[in-house]
Amino acid sequence: MKCMKRIALESEWKEEDHPRDSDGIFVEKPALDAPSEMKSFRNEIFADYDEYYRGRINAKKKELDVTEKNIKEKDEKWLLNRKKRLEREIKEYEDSLDLMNKSKEFYDNPELIDIKYGTSTHKEGHQGFKSGITKNKAPFDFFPAPDKYTGHRGLTITPKNSGGKGMIPLSEYDEKMKGVTIIKNSVGKNAPDGVKDSVNRVMSVWNMLSDEDRDGVDVLKINYGSEKINKKHSVGGWKIRETLDLRDIGERDIMIQEPSHISVLLNEESDTEYDAIHTMVHEVTHRRYERMKKDKPDVVKKFHERVISLGRDGAPTAYAESKWDDLETVKSDNSDGSEQALKNIAMAEESISNEYHSEFISGLTTPWGIGWYSKPRMEKMNNINTILKETLYG
């Protein structure tokens, strides 16, 4: 319930209460009245993107000026090459800015829903990430969980410096980790500039969220590697928290937990800063959906049913459409009618509506190439928009 209050249609947010001075002229709103709870996610992202590209263009132009002056003094080949490179880079940044402004036109439709993020009071922590700490600073130790118990990777959460022994009740974990997210960023100082820029864009999105959104994420992981490696692992992910208390099976007095996490995987060959924003928004939207399921299960159910009735043809992207193929696979692998089989099928079906939601929000929050806004796609987007307005964001 709480989170739903924070979300509103853009058209509902009017400046009617804008204070006026005695002459009836609009004045600056006092800081306390500032609509900090109603920041438009889309506008924030576009403003951040705009600032980033303008900053880049200015810096490159300054460099170009210096290079041109040097060329006047000594006409050397390496200087001419540098001039060419700078001109090319400036053009690329200008094109990106232009693309953003063009794609922005598609969002100027007041009928389109926008996400508003709520109160954000977390302080900037590790590497500038709000609420971020390193694993070493966490008040617990984390050891890999024995696979024989869980069948999948997990972590044992143990008291600090206990050598992996002892158990932490989940309530204690939550109490001490409230307002804290472990940042695991594998992008180091020696990474290419483009990859470091992508990390900054991911951080911008993270820092725009409300406290409530960040609180639900135990770990934020950012990795990068070659396209070949990352293709295997997709481009990002959202994982809910899972716990397993091994006392149930009479084993060691220990609790195994797989922390909830958002992961963003950057491909060093092909990813742009914009791809990183898109992935991040997509995953953050999964987190939001998870919260809505808890807060408003009936409304989420309604949304789910209506998305399913749109069918495969209503998918906003090829990725969202691929979830229908996954459903077919799960159905053929789970044909025995058992309780578990039905559960697996329901989960696969649910991931369809979950992905339609994430693809819609990330598609309408980050700039795409103009080809993306084809008429058939925009019709699909509008259909989902209508359903969202009548359910999750109504």
Ligand SMILES: [Zn+2]
């Ligand atoms: Zn997804």
